[in-house]
Amino acid sequence: MHELSIVLSIIDEIGDESEARDLHDVEVVHLKVGVFSGVDRNALLFAWELACEGTPLERSHLDIETVPLVIYCANCHQNLTPPSLYQLCCPECETPSQTIISGRELEVVSLEVAA
Amino acid sequence: MSTRIVEVRAKILKQNDLLAHALRERFQTSGVSVVGLVSSPGSGKTAFLEKLLSGLARDFRVAALVGDLATENDAARLKRATPNVRQITTGTICHLDAQMIEKALEGWQLDALDFLFIENVGNLVCPSSYDLGEELRFVMLSATEGEDKPLKYPTIFNSSDVAIITKMDIAEAADFDVTTARRNIESVRPGMQIFEVSAKTGSGMLDVFQLLHDQHAHSRETRPALQIEATQ
Numbered sequence: 001m002h003e004l005s006i007v008l009s010i011i012d013e014i015g016d017e018s019e020a021r022d023l024h025d026v027e028v029v030h031l032k033v034g035v036f037s038g039v040d041r042n043a044l045l046f047a048w049e050l051a052c053e054g055t056p057l058e059r060s061h062l063d064i065e066t067v068p069l070v071i072y073c074a075n076c077h078q079n080l081t082p083p084s085l086y087q088l089c090c091p092e093c094e095t096p097s098q099t100i101i102s103g104r105e106l107e108v109v110s111l112e113v114a115a
Numbered sequence: 116m117s118t119r120i121v122e123v124r125a126k127i128l129k130q131n132d133l134l135a136h137a138l139r140e141r142f143q144t145s146g147v148s149v150v151g152l153v154s155s156p157g158s159g160k161t162a163f164l165e166k167l168l169s170g171l172a173r174d175f176r177v178a179a180l181v182g183d184l185a186t187e188n189d190a191a192r193l194k195r196a197t198p199n200v201r202q203i204t205t206g207t208i209c210h211l212d213a214q215m216i217e218k219a220l221e222g223w224q225l226d227a228l229d230f231l232f233i234e235n236v237g238n239l240v241c242p243s244s245y246d247l248g249e250e251l252r253f254v255m256l257s258a259t260e261g262e263d264k265p266l267k268y269p270t271i272f273n274s275s276d277v278a279i280i281t282k283m284d285i286a287e288a289a290d291f292d293v294t295t296a297r298r299n300i301e302s303v304r305p306g307m308q309i310f311e312v313s314a315k316t317g318s319g320m321l322d323v324f325q326l327l328h329d330q331h332a333h334s335r336e337t338r339p340a341l342q343i344e345a346t347q
Contacts, residue, residue, distance in 0.1 A: 002210050002241035009127050017123055027118055031127075038243035038270040067178065086266040086303050088273065096305030101275075104125045115117040 003043040007051045013108050026060045028112035034067040036103035069103030131245055134213035138248030145225035146338050148331045152248055153271055154255035156237030159281040161189045162314040164234055167197035170324055175229035180219050182236045183213045210241035239268040255279045258286035262296040269303040277308045284313035
């Protein structure tokens with residue numbers, strides 16, 4: 001489980017942003033996590049609780065937007081979600097594709113802070 | 116209490132990505148080809164690497180970094196092939212990151228090397244998120260692990276460049292169906308190059324050496340540095 005390392009990176013990022021932009025009382029941290037990022041949503045939520053205990057982020061929570069895997073099919077000329085994470089091919093014509101359009105995201109999108 | 120939304124739009128692993136990018140540039144200008152090895156524990160990374168190092172050491176200057184949670188055993192093993200080996204003990208951390216690589220390289224003259232191998236901690240999940248600045252990533256799967264390993268760990272197989280099927284000498288005894296394994300790799304990573312090897316008997320290793328020779332020649336040609344010194 002490397003989600004604790006990921007959470008510590010998120011906390012660092014929030015620390016930098018808070019200092020640079022004078023933010024206090026972060027209530028919600030909005031994340032984008034791709035299904036192909038190698039990071040597990042539940043483990044991330046668990047690690048967040050653990051890492052924030054006793055810190056100024058203790059009352060905050062994570063809001064995770066899960067980004068589906070999308071590939072480009074060179075045969076159909078369109079972006080599509082493959083049948084599964086272990087079948088990287090077009091769901092319509094079954095042409096294999098290694099052109100990944102989305103699904104690897106691991107981003108802090110925004111913070112909700114006290115107004 | 117009312118709240119407001121502050122846009123951030125930052126990659127969570129941007130520190131690691133930036134560092135990996137800087138390392139990649141350093142490797143390129145130094146003319147060293149860097150190959151990362153990932154696999155589950157016990158799939159034969161160290162035996163394979165031992166063969167690679169001793170085979171390449173005849174014509175090239177080679178080095179290796181090897182990651183484990185604990186012990187220096189792997190480094191001791193690899194030192195039989197080359198003295199340029201450093202162990203990275205991660206403690207409780209399940210993967211290597213770019214910062215560990217940078218630190219482990221301290222004091223090494225990169226332009227005095229042709230190949231650097233980075234053996235990750237045995238783990239098919241966590242290493243997939245961390246770029247180490249390597250030029251090629253080898254994902255390894257042993258004949259004793261079952262043909263469906265790639266399907267179970269699609270992220271790491273997809274984020275790798277080359278698949279190595281190890282322990283082919285005992286494939287038959289392990290009832291390993293290499294055709295199915297190949298099809299599964301192709302399913303999670305279309306177009307991936309696949310090698311079948313046995314570090315014990317040496318079978319298939321020549322093809323891997325050939326790939327590394329070609330890769331090294333290619334990176335030397337496209338190297339951004341001013342001067343390419345003659346190889347020994």
